[in-house]
Amino acid sequence: MRSIVSRFIPSKSSISRLYTSGLLRNWRLLSTDSNRVDEPFKVEEAETVKVPPPPSDKKLLVLGGNGFVGSHVCREALERGLSVSSLSRSGRSSIRESWADKVVWHQGNLLVPDSLKDVMNGVTAVISCVGGFGSNSHMYKINGTANINAIRAASEQGVKRFVYISAADFGVANYLLQGYYKGKKAAEAELFSRFTYGGVVLRPGFIHGTRQVGRMKVPLGVIGSPLEMILQHAKPLGRIPLVGPLFTPPVNVTSVAKVAVRAATDPVFPPGIVDVYGIFRYSKQE
Numbered sequence: 001m002r003s004i005v006s007r008f009i010p011s012k013s014s015i016s017r018l019y020t021s022g023l024l025r026n027w028r029l030l031s032t033d034s035n036r037v038d039e040p041f042k043v044e045e046a047e048t049v050k051v052p053p054p055p056s057d058k059k060l061l062v063l064g065g066n067g068f069v070g071s072h073v074c075r076e077a078l079e080r081g082l083s084v085s086s087l088s089r090s091g092r093s094s095i096r097e098s099w100a101d102k103v104v105w106h107q108g109n110l111l112v113p114d115s116l117k118d119v120m121n122g123v124t125a126v127i128s129c130v131g132g133f134g135s136n137s138h139m140y141k142i143n144g145t146a147n148i149n150a151i152r153a154a155s156e157q158g159v160k161r162f163v164y165i166s167a168a169d170f171g172v173a174n175y176l177l178q179g180y181y182k183g184k185k186a187a188e189a190e191l192f193s194r195f196t197y198g199g200v201v202l203r204p205g206f207i208h209g210t211r212q213v214g215r216m217k218v219p220l221g222v223i224g225s226p227l228e229m230i231l232q233h234a235k236p237l238g239r240i241p242l243v244g245p246l247f248t249p250p251v252n253v254t255s256v257a258k259v260a261v262r263a264a265t266d267p268v269f270p271p272g273i274v275d276v277y278g279i280f281r282y283s284k285q286e
């Protein structure tokens, strides 16, 4: 987290005002140079310094924190000073990077609801990055049933906010991936019925970034970034019936992670669906 620290040189007349406002004590912490009190009040220099984020009482559980999107979500949350835990079938799995030492890794299967009881203890927000492909029945289970189980457990444990990484509608392609989209829609419906005020669904299209595949890092941005640049300004193409949704621009994984963490922790982030253009917009805000 970055903040600006400026060195101020106050005049005598400004000192009483500063006492009244209580700022002088803070100023004394920044400067002890008492020879300069007669100079007019001015900013002499400003420098950007890195300060650690304030300690947070927010406890975030990332479902699928060892996956492509989940690992970026964990990193973003740690950078924001949150305490982070993750649940997935393989726990930490093969992640070797140092940030992973700061995550509490749980092993569990969302399709076995008993796995979820203990991990939700004291958790204030959940981000689910669990989903995947396969046969239609498998896709329904992993995108739908697994997430429905998690949403129910979280609401029963009094979790305040739940963010679900869903997916953009791909028009005709939805037919080929029926289990995937039906599963996503069922999980979204459960989320909005259980988390009326704290439920957020992100609907990205293709997500690009560096994906860890075994020991290799695959730079998906090589294809994703140029397409993102071209297609994010071609919104009208998305209105063409049937094929329009295929023009959904790809989005960088760090943008998805940033918006997901904000949606999970900012109490005024509006509940509802955030499409890819919303992800672009929110990710540019500080």
Ligand SMILES: NC(=O)c1ccc[n+]([C@@H]2O[C@H](COP(=O)([O-])OP(=O)(O)OC[C@H]3O[C@@H](n4cnc5c(N)ncnc54)[C@H](OP(=O)(O)O)[C@@H]3O)[C@@H](O)[C@H]2O)c1
Pocket: 063, 064, 065, 066, 067, 068, 069, 070, 087, 088, 089, 090, 091, 093, 108, 109, 110, 111, 128, 129, 130, 131, 132, 142, 146, 165, 166, 167, 168, 204, 205, 206, 207, 208
């Ligand atoms: N990647 C994209 O381009 C893209 C685009 C649009 C939407 N999305 C959505 O974004 C989400 C994340 O995608 P991704 O690309 O990061 O997928 P991913 O790398 O395959 O990650 C999926 C995660 O889910 C965990 N998982 C799977 N089954 C589980 C279960 N039964 N119980 C607990 N954990 C389970 C996996 O860990 P274990 O194997 O260890 O359990 C893994 O951590 C998905 O919902 C996906 O549909 C992705």
